[in-house]
Amino acid sequence: MFTAPGAMADAPSHTATPSTVIEKATGTQEILKGSGTVAAEGAQVSLPTRADDPISATKGEDTIKLALPGVGEKEASSTSGTSVFAGRDDSVSTAAQATTDGGFRALFTLEDANAPRRQSFKLTLPEGATIRQTAEGGLVVFDASGKIIGGLETPWAKDANGAPVPTAYQVEGDTVTQTVKTDANAAYPIVADPKWTWGIISGTVYFNKKETAHLASNAGFVAVLFAAAPPPFDAYGILNAANISRVAWNASSDGKCVEVKVPTFLPYEYKGGYCK
Incomplete structure (x- = not known):
């Protein structure tokens, strides 16, 4: 994350596509190209064709699913591997990326100041798994025997100028809600992202x-x-x-x-x- 100097910051492009906005925030180096089910690092990631379907990753006997806060068919796909869907609100879009480490990103974009700051994702874990939040705000998932499976990395959000925006997770039952805490200085659109990673979460x-x-x-x-x-x-x-x-x-x-x-x-x- 970085903050561009105010005097030199480029004005957000109003002609940028949703995937361009997202990939400006995430970069493209870690995105796994393709659609449907793709594989990396011993894991299979299934990208949804509808927002009603979750993005999922399977490694060994463990499958993790995260439902996007969106509706309808896929609206667009970038050549880099970002799939974009409409959000549940007109001023929000959501997206999915498979990542080169065998995990995934479930993203959302707040298009303007009217966009709701809270977006919720339904998280489906293997039977008997439990979840714990770290001091840094990430989520660690343990299997039924107490072994670490992986987790959601520390949450982040960036505004249109690349400046970090405070954000946090809240977990209630099987639902993970990410809240973006904007202020008058935030430049829209703002991109945020729960990212699933296998193994250790710092x-x-x-x-x-x-x-x-x-x-x-x-x-x-x-x-x-x-x-x-x-x-x-x-x-x-x-x-x-x-x-x-x-x-x-x-x-x-x-x-x-x-x-x-x-x-x-x-x-x-x-x-x-x-x-x-």
């Missing part, structure tokens, strides 16, 4: 008191937790398993909980918030 993962007690009593569980991370992070997690378990034991004895910084896997005690 940030801080918090554990509650029950989970902390589990970590304290079972260093082997900690090793399993991070075994699916890409190298060298899988080794870091396994090597730090005993240390994480030790800090969790101390935290549990102190009536506190443990948090783990990713990808360093350094554990710390904390209290309040999710520590219940």
Whole structure:
């Protein structure tokens, strides 16, 4: 993300297509070209032809689906691989991209100041999976055994000049809502993007008191937790398993909980918030 100097900033083009606006924000290097089902890094990503259908990614036995906040048939596709759909509001459009890491982006564009700032996506996870929010605002998904599957990276939004716009996720049940916090200085259109990535999501993962007690009593569980991370992070997690378990034991004895910084896997005690 960057902020162009105010005196030198280019005025947004009113003739730019929706995909051009989006790709100005995302770049095209990480977009996987193609339509339908495309493959990368051992995963298959299925791009929707209608906004009613979710974008999905499958890797091994795990499938993640995210429904776009849009309606109707695909309106346009870029040669770089961005599919654009109408949003549920006239001043919003939505889009899908498969990414070269085997994940995907589910984007939305606020066309003007009248556009609603909150856009919701239905997230479908494998059976038994759970979701945790990091301190940086991203979302980490664990499978039923406690192993990290992947997650939504820290949310971002950019205005027409490339300036970052504050944004955050809120999770209620199976719905992820991204809110863009604009002010009078924001230049439209504004692009925002939940991005699914397999494996480790950088940030801080918090554990509650029950989970902390589990970590304290079972260093082997900690090793399993991070075994699916890409190298060298899988080794870091396994090597730090005993240390994480030790800090969790101390935290549990102190009536506190443990948090783990990713990808360093350094554990710390904390209290309040999710520590219940």
